[in-house]
Amino acid sequence: MSRLILFLLKLYKRYVSPLLGQRCRFYPSCSDYARVAVSRFGPWRGSLLAGWRILRCQPLCAGGNDPVPDHFHLPCCRVRDGEH
Numbered sequence: 001m002s003r004l005i006l007f008l009l010k011l012y013k014r015y016v017s018p019l020l021g022q023r024c025r026f027y028p029s030c031s032d033y034a035r036v037a038v039s040r041f042g043p044w045r046g047s048l049l050a051g052w053r054i055l056r057c058q059p060l061c062a063g064g065n066d067p068v069p070d071h072f073h074l075p076c077c078r079v080r081d082g083e084h
Helices: 002-020 030-041 043-056
Strands: none
Touching (some): 002 030, 030 043
16 A cells, blocks of 8 residues: 555656646655655555645645654644744
8 A cells, every 4th residue: 555655646746746836835845745654654644644744734834844753643733923
């Protein structure tokens, strides 16, 4: 299952991502984050982390550097400067 997810991410990165342009608020990009998360935590927990990251990729979140955690947990969204 991990191989299939990693293959689909590779296809996305190669063919779909260039059409959409660079839109990610975070570094590494959401697709790179998903690749590392699936490789590190397996298909289920890695996909959960990747989905959580995509949900945090919105204007109320600060963005910036957000690497895959060393231990499985769902990181909170950091609030943007000037907001509560």
